[in-house]
Amino acid sequence: MPWRYLLLMMLALAPRVLAQGLPDLGDSSQASFSALEERRLGEEIMREIRTDRNYYDDAEATDYLNALGNRLVSRGADTRQDFRFFLMQDRQINAFALPGGFIGVNTGLLLAAQSESEAASVLAHEIAHVTQRHIARILDQQKNSTVMSLAALAIAVLAARSNSDISTAAATLGQAGAIQNLLNFTRDHEREADRVGLQILEASGYDPRGAAVFFERLQRATRMYEAPASSYLRTHPLTHERIADIQNRLDRVPYRQVPDSIDFQLARAKLRAEVDTPAEARAFFEQSLAERRYLSEVASRYGLAASLLRSKDYAAAKKEFEALRRASGPHAMVDTLGCRIRLAARETEAAMTCYRDAAKAYPQHRAITYEYAEALLQAGRAEPALDAVANGMRFASDDPKLYMLQARAYALQGKRLAQHRATGEAYARMGNVRGAVEQLQIALKSGDGDFYQLSATEARLRELRKIDDAQRKEEKQRR
């Protein structure tokens, strides 16, 4: 786990220290963490992470990551825990588990993995940290730690916010030891996470050898260019014992060839096209196509068309897209890229038709819903935008982004009650209940809306106030 999130975790654990400026933990810290508390803590940390400039909020890449992660969870892991996987734009090869089943994966890790089984092996290891309750145990241990170290860690977090070199900030405060203890605690669990991770990998139909191959790749990468690989190795020290242990287990596993999904290849091509500079990405894909050195021709053509789009070379992007279309079967990401190129090339009507057809063919593909609704809103067409959002909500009724798009459509129509009601629903789904209550109060005072809308909003406001009251009480108890 990167320093900053470890420290963020401490910050979330010690709100009273920050609020009062004086450490006063009392005896309540003896109780152990409940699953619900852990989830709330994870959500609190996620609210911070979502504002991080490196949070990589791409619907297609994130949906692929969640499909992969949830396949591992549903077929291999012994757990009732909900998992959410998210991406951070970072060249460092790393992944980390947070409290509450949130698992972060750096874009560098997906780009370094040469097969889906390799990527899956790292996810399976992190999932195992959660199912074996390693994080819960760290939290319990931390709850029982001394008042001073918690307070000092919280101060270190504040220092770190204005200083990117967090370990220096912590060390200056003399807390390096306390943090080191915490990491030692996780180090004890690496072997268990390896063991359970391999089981998850195998049960989910991936090649367990992906783990060994990926570790070898990491070691080679570390020798060649120190920086990107070292962050995974620092948080997951790769001892000889660990490698021997994994090899030992693999000796008993029959060889299995597992082909990569086209989704894996397309998600990686998209990341490479978006993360590098447009010129770098374009050169990379042009060269791999010219030399026929690729894992998937379709993915390389997708990557080239996406890079050309980013370079704003729309004529070339359209031409390359036609080649991609001929090489690929039907796929939501391919269709979406075609619509995206048309929209950017200002062929607005063709783009709208393209998105409308794509939304019909792939109603669960979030990127299509977002981009179609956004395009309609930009063109001032509120009504079809509301239809597009409603269509998306049939499959994702808890997606705050859809409610924000809905709010903008109502704003275009001048419907103020509906606008603030939708904004409130978005806030509630982002975990900001207080903001949601405020929005519903504004909605009721807006002066429009019929009797039915008013009473429905009042009922919802009562419900949200109850949740808000319960949360306030809980916070008071924590203090």
Ligand SMILES: [Zn+2]
């Ligand atoms: Zn680990």
